[in-house]
Amino acid sequence: xxxxxxxxxxxxxxxxxxxxxxxxxxxxxxxxxxxxxxxxxxxxxxxxxxxxxxxxxxxxxxxxxxxxxxxxxxxxxxxxxxxx
Amino acid sequence: xxxxxxxxxxxxxxxxxxxxxxxxxxxxxxxxxxxxxxxxxxxxxxxxxxxxxxxxxxxxxxxxxxxxxxxxxxxxxxxxxxxxxxxxxxxxxxxxxxxxxxxxxxxxxxxxxxxxxxxxxxxxxxxxxxxxxxxxxx
Numbered sequence: 001x002x003x004x005x006x007x008x009x010x011x012x013x014x015x016x017x018x019x020x021x022x023x024x025x026x027x028x029x030x031x032x033x034x035x036x037x038x039x040x041x042x043x044x045x046x047x048x049x050x051x052x053x054x055x056x057x058x059x060x061x062x063x064x065x066x067x068x069x070x071x072x073x074x075x076x077x078x079x080x081x082x083x084x
Numbered sequence: 085x086x087x088x089x090x091x092x093x094x095x096x097x098x099x100x101x102x103x104x105x106x107x108x109x110x111x112x113x114x115x116x117x118x119x120x121x122x123x124x125x126x127x128x129x130x131x132x133x134x135x136x137x138x139x140x141x142x143x144x145x146x147x148x149x150x151x152x153x154x155x156x157x158x159x160x161x162x163x164x165x166x167x168x169x170x171x172x173x174x175x176x177x178x179x180x181x182x183x184x185x186x187x188x189x190x191x192x193x194x195x196x197x198x199x200x201x202x203x204x205x206x207x208x209x210x211x212x213x214x215x216x217x218x219x220x221x222x
Contacts, residue, residue, distance in 0.1 A: 053170035057163060064160055071156040075149075 001061075001084050008077035019062050026055040088113055141203070143221055150214035161221060165198045 001022065005013040031051050035043060061069075061084055070082040089110060096106045143164050147155040168191060207219035 048172050050170040050172065053166070057166045057170060060166070061160075061163065067160070068156065068158055071154070071158075073154040075152040 001082065004079070004081040004083070006077070006079040008074075010077075019059075023059060026058055141221055144219070146216075146218040146220070148216045161198060165195060168195060 001017040001019065003013075003015040003017060005015070007013075031046075031049075034046060038046065064084050067084045068081060069084060070080065072078075072080045092101075092106050092109050092113075095101045096103060101109075141161040143159045143161050145155070145157040145159075147153075172191075203221045205218065205220050207217060209215075209217040
């Protein structure tokens with residue numbers, strides 16, 4: 001996965017996020033980490049999430065290599081592109 | 085039929101198809117009502133979003149503002165339905181007037197629609213200012 005950011009002033013930023021890094025992050029106990037830092041009133045939304053399923057889904061995104069997930073171009077020249 | 089022709093002209097304008105294909109499409113429209121079949125064939129294979137090699141269904145959200153801001157979001161439909169499933173159901177959001185909405189039924193309806201092969205333009209908004217929002221499954 002690659003993230004390209006271009007600001008209106010002409011600064012360009014390319015952030016490669018390798019799939020192994022994403023796999024690694026999804027192996028962390030995200031649920032516990034997130035629950036610790038979230039407000040109690042919002043916790044009920046997170047309790048609904050099936051984290052294991054979510055992990056498989058995120059990994060399954062790697063099948064779509066080359067897909068432009070997000071492509072935003074503002075008229076001031078700012079561009080954000082997320083490509084798998 | 086006029087609507088279909090204007091749609092074809094729009095596609096030419098946007099560079100999605102060339103004039104030759106447009107001619108074929110219009111001919112087909114005149115001839116018989118196979119237009120929808122042909123349109124379905126042409127649109128995914130010649131779209132210019134750089135995703136043409138994906139044969140799977142995509143949920144596309146396109147926003148164009150009058151100031152020429154462009155937002156394109158492409159999500160594989162399998163990913164969307166998987167997301168909904170991993171949430172179990174769409175959470176009940178506290179918005180006025182939405183308290184009585186049965187979220188379980190709504191979630192099920194959306195999943196059924198996706199499994200049933202829903203397609204085409206779901207949302208098409210054009211404001212007076214010239215902003216447009218399109219949500220398409222193709």
